[in-house]
Amino acid sequence: MQPGQSTDSLRYVTLDLASDSHARAAIEAYSDSCAAELPWLADILRTRLETLNRSVDRTQDHFAGFREDEAAPMPLTYCEQTARRLMAFACMCARAREDYSDAAWDHVMKSFDRMLVQMR
Template identity: 40%
Template sequence: MFFRPGTTRIPFRTGDEARKGGSDGRRIELDPANDYHARAAMEAYADSCALDMPWLAEWLRDSTAGGDAGLTNCASTVRRVFDLAQEWASREPDYAHAAWEHVRMGLEAALSAHLRPKEHVDDKVAALSGAGAKA
């Protein structure tokens, strides 16, 4: 079976290798160009394999975002891990709830800014200055 250009096949084995391995024939085809969840899955996989296979992690990151990944495609994972870290920290005698919440607010702002559509700075300046308004 042929795959569309710009998609990633998992498992990476092809043809005879897949048949010899006892695979049941199921494959997953990820299309990062059109599927947000595919980009998040590839980012997570790249993070997971980075220590053992840095070449694969680099290739996955480059193929996912064309080399311009920005902050993250896995905001929900970042939030989940932050919650877990805060829970662990809360068990310590020197836990400072206000400090953790301050960091959470900054993290949420960064994640939210990353997810919002990019606006042109000139558009903001024009809106604030009233430039382009009809008289």
């Protein structure tokens, strides 16, 4: 496909998981999306991503936690923009409630940003 070319005939997309971080984000999102309907496919895709992660130093992709007594590192996401969009949506929904707290959401968003920055 070339820039400006019609997308009407586009049926298949090939992704290079080995060298394209955007492809990894797409596969992660796809596996999350299909998990309820096609759990076997989601498992295959997640296993492939885990294998790729082990093949290179990806320690930055785990959030170590805020306190030392927390459980093992939590795997993060390749879908930073999607995660940010969903957090902004959650915050917008929370603002509509009468028990909304600016201070609490400010704390949540700062913690969320810290996790995302750590994975870069």
